[in-house]
Amino acid sequence: MIAPPILALLSLSATALASKCNQHHESTINYTTISGYFLQDEPTTDPLSFDYTMVNYGLLNRSYTTDKEFDPHGKKTQWQRFAHHVDMLNRKAEKNTQYKVLFMARHGEGYHNAAESYYGTPAWNCYWGPLDGNGTIVWKDARLTTTGLAQCAKANNFWRQALIEAKIPAPQAYYSSPLTRSATTANLTFADLELPAVRPFAPTVKELLREGISIRSCDERSSKSAIAALLPNFRFEYGFTEEDLLWRGHDGKGETEDAQEVRAKAALDDIFVQDESTWISITTHSGQIRTALKVLGHREFGLSTGQAIPVLVKARKVAAVPATTVESFTAEATCEAPPVTSVQGQGCVCSSAASVVVAVEATPTSA
Numbered sequence: 001m002i003a004p005p006i007l008a009l010l011s012l013s014a015t016a017l018a019s020k021c022n023q024h025h026e027s028t029i030n031y032t033t034i035s036g037y038f039l040q041d042e043p044t045t046d047p048l049s050f051d052y053t054m055v056n057y058g059l060l061n062r063s064y065t066t067d068k069e070f071d072p073h074g075k076k077t078q079w080q081r082f083a084h085h086v087d088m089l090n091r092k093a094e095k096n097t098q099y100k101v102l103f104m105a106r107h108g109e110g111y112h113n114a115a116e117s118y119y120g121t122p123a124w125n126c127y128w129g130p131l132d133g134n135g136t137i138v139w140k141d142a143r144l145t146t147t148g149l150a151q152c153a154k155a156n157n158f159w160r161q162a163l164i165e166a167k168i169p170a171p172q173a174y175y176s177s178p179l180t181r182s183a184t185t186a187n188l189t190f191a192d193l194e195l196p197a198v199r200p201f202a203p204t205v206k207e208l209l210r211e212g213i214s215i216r217s218c219d220e221r222s223s224k225s226a227i228a229a230l231l232p233n234f235r236f237e238y239g240f241t242e243e244d245l246l247w248r249g250h251d252g253k254g255e256t257e258d259a260q261e262v263r264a265k266a267a268l269d270d271i272f273v274q275d276e277s278t279w280i281s282i283t284t285h286s287g288q289i290r291t292a293l294k295v296l297g298h299r300e301f302g303l304s305t306g307q308a309i310p311v312l313v314k315a316r317k318v319a320a321v322p323a324t325t326v327e328s329f330t331a332e333a334t335c336e337a338p339p340v341t342s343v344q345g346q347g348c349v350c351s352s353a354a355s356v357v358v359a360v361e362a363t364p365t366s367a
């Protein structure tokens with residue numbers, strides 16, 4: 001079988017991907033988070049209780065060196081002055097350096113989130129998660145619950161008001177995970193806003209923005225045509241395959257953290273190499289954002305459902321480092337019935353009647 005483009009991309013290292021798109025064979029992208037601009041950058045901000053919609057997306061109230069020339073009479077909003085400051089950073093940047101502001105949002109609550117809370121994480125991971133649902137609800141490629149829909153409406157209200165009053169820059173580009181909960185969240189968050197004509201809501205689905213590819217059915221995506229039918233206004237990146245070729249739950253195998261990090265960097269590299277926009281919206285998942293923040297050198301900041309985080313990113317094209325090989329998928333154990341519990345580092349503790357189910361071979365492959 002000929003590898004489709006996405007799989008071919010995944011089998012390359014992030015380094016190779018960046019250089020392939022650049023037609024320079026020896027470069028990669030080095031990311032740093034420029035802190036001091038957002039509350040979420042501060043070590044003292046508690047992610048658990050944080051709500052970006054209450055605090056202007058977290059933008060700190062401060063002055064910038066560029067205020068004097070841009071806003072001598074103090075008439076501009078914080079976002080206008082910040083946007084001007086970021087423009088200046090880009091204008092003065094060295095040739096191999098660019099700055100972007102990422103608005104990274106986690107989807108609203110999905111049926112899989114509700115089920116994990118209902119059953120508890122051990123029972124979810126070891127038994128329920130790999131099933132498609134429980135007879136009452138379906139959590140395979142989960143849709144949003146009413147709570148999730150309300151979180152999207154809240155995000156939509158935030159943007160509606162912030163665009164008008166705070167004059168937050170509208171995203172120039174929108175990217176979404178292919179999983180239904182995130183794509184729907186993007187759709188509802190940016191629906192019916194008064195956006196500048198040159199910055200319409202025209203989202204692109206990117207395979208590599210999906211959640212960690214666990215054996216659970218919530219991490220298996222729907223077909224391209226099903227996504228297109230649900231969200232006709234969404235575009236698909238080049239090479240997006242009809243079927244989900246990455247999920248390996250049927251073999252009892254899940255993506256490793258190392259592989260997820262390579263994938264998160266590849267997704268960012270792809271966006272940074274191909275998209276000249278400065279203001280970029282990315283709607284994705286808790287695990288994917290956690291991993292992206294690590295790649296970007298941001299402090300850890302766990303997002304609740306429906307929450308979002310802005311990051312000012314400095315990206316430099318640098319000489320490539322030798323590609324490392326990581327184990328991409330490993331077997332994940334489960335139980336044949338709801339487990340007694342699961343133990344960190346040890347896995348599922350099945351009841352004596354229900355034996356552990358482990359996929360047989362777990363051959364390391366290169367990611």
Ligand SMILES: *[C@@H]1O[C@H](CO)[C@@H](O)[C@H](O)[C@H]1NC(C)=O
Pocket residue numbers: 030031
């Ligand atoms: C990126 O560059 C900075 C400054 O040169 C360096 O300290 C850092 O280790 C680099 N990060 C990565 C991931 O290579």
Ligand SMILES: *[C@@H]1O[C@H](CO)[C@@H](O)[C@H](O)[C@H]1NC(C)=O
Pocket residue numbers: 039054055056058059060061
């Ligand atoms: C900045 O000030 C405004 C108006 O006083 C306030 O609404 C907003 O929450 C402040 N932002 C932060 C991050 O403290």
Ligand SMILES: *[C@@H]1O[C@H](CO)[C@@H](O)[C@H](O)[C@H]1NC(C)=O
Pocket residue numbers: 111114115116118134135136137
């Ligand atoms: C299925 O899970 C939901 C929680 O997400 C729960 O409310 C419902 O009662 C469960 N159904 C059955 C048959 O246990």
Ligand SMILES: *[C@@H]1O[C@H](CO)[C@@H](O)[C@H](O)[C@H]1NC(C)=O
Pocket residue numbers: 184187188191192230231
């Ligand atoms: C997408 O958004 C449009 C409004 O902009 C709405 O009519 C439609 O129902 C939404 N679809 C989904 C699946 O969220």
